[in-house]
Amino acid sequence: MLSVMQSEDDLKLSLKRLNRFSRIMETQWRIPFTKIRFGLDFLIGLVPVVGDVLTGLLSLWLIKESLRYQLPKRIYIKMVLNVLLDVLVGSIPLLGDFFDLMFKANRRNLKLVIEHLESSK
Structure with missing residues (x-):
């Protein structure tokens, strides 16, 4: 459910901004031939622990921005758990780097927002 003052244009602009952030953080580039x-998120996460904590803090921005949609608490809980999992597992040397390539917490969180908004129409 959108807040009372949220217009359809505001929604589109906001989702565009969230999508751009998610793309930059997780899918901007491709490993050649794959x-x-x-x-x-992956590049910064290569710096042990500090990099993963920093990207986790950046990921909280997407959650903060999604507050304008007044999503159910269970969705925010899932979003926070996605970020925590990304930070905790991502902090493990080597395994965490592989995990960062595959998990993509920001894409998952954006998908949660979009799915809820579409189901609310």
Whole structure:
């Protein structure tokens, strides 16, 4: 459900901004000769622990921005758990780097927002 003051144009612009952020963080580039995509989340996450904590903090921006949609609490809980999992597992040397390539918490969180908004129409 959109807030009372949220117009359809505001919604489109906001979702466009969230999608751009998610793309930059997780799917901006592709490993040549593969279908594996990566973004700043992976690159920054290569710095042990600090990189994963930093990308986790950046990922909280998407959750903060989604507050304008007044989503159910269970969706926000899932979103926070996605970020926590990304930070915790991503902090494990080598395994965490592989996990970062595959998990993509921001894409998952954006999908949760979009699915809820579409089901609310």
